[in-house]
Amino acid sequence: MNVLVAKDVRVTGRLAPVSLSISKGDVHALVGPNGSGKSTFLDCVLGLVAFEGTLQLAPDVRLAVVPQRFSVPTLTPLTVLELLAASRTTRPSFLGIGAATKAEVVTALSRTGCESLLNRRVSELSGGELRRVLLADALSTKPQLLLLDEPEAGLDDGSKQHLVTALEQAKRDGVATLLISHDAQAITLATHTTRIGSAA
DSSP, X not given: OEEEEEEEEEETTTEXXXXXXXXXXXXXXXXXXXXXXXXXXXXXXTTOSOOEEEEEEOTTOOEEEEOSOOOOOTTOOOBHHHHHHTTTOSSOGXXXXXXXXXXXXXXXXXXXXXXXXXXXXGGGSOHHHHHHHHHHHHHHXXXXXXXXXXXXXXXXXXXXXXXXXXXXXXXXXXXXXXXXXXXXXXXXTOSEEEEOOSOO
């Protein structure tokens, strides 16, 4: 079943025509150099920019997105536990986080091997650590389509292995994944690859 089908999707001056289809369980890599329009294509899928061509998502598809950059105020006191708990309970964090919610968060973090970050302040995480936390959170929503923008950027070898392991499990679970990357060799488990060049 096709989860996403794009035909000649283009944005003048930013993205040359892109055509691809992603089915359940696919890991589709969109590969190209910086400035080629990869992130612009992601914005098209999310409906954030106007485009020409056609783009179809499966009806009522559940999306999850892990952006390349996630801005965190330097002085924010939020911990990883508090950040992930916020979407899992209506109880204010200053009243304490229940055991069941904490267990859900720990289970989510285990998907990318970052349970040890549970009580760390979000503002203290490295870029790679934060990306692993956001990926774990995204996967815990059981998406049908996972959108990843340069997920391997800034990761050390150990973190890359956690990323690959998490994506392999998502693939087995039938999650369709669109992975944006500038490095064709960065992720070896892609089932399909579409290469794009400079923006037209």
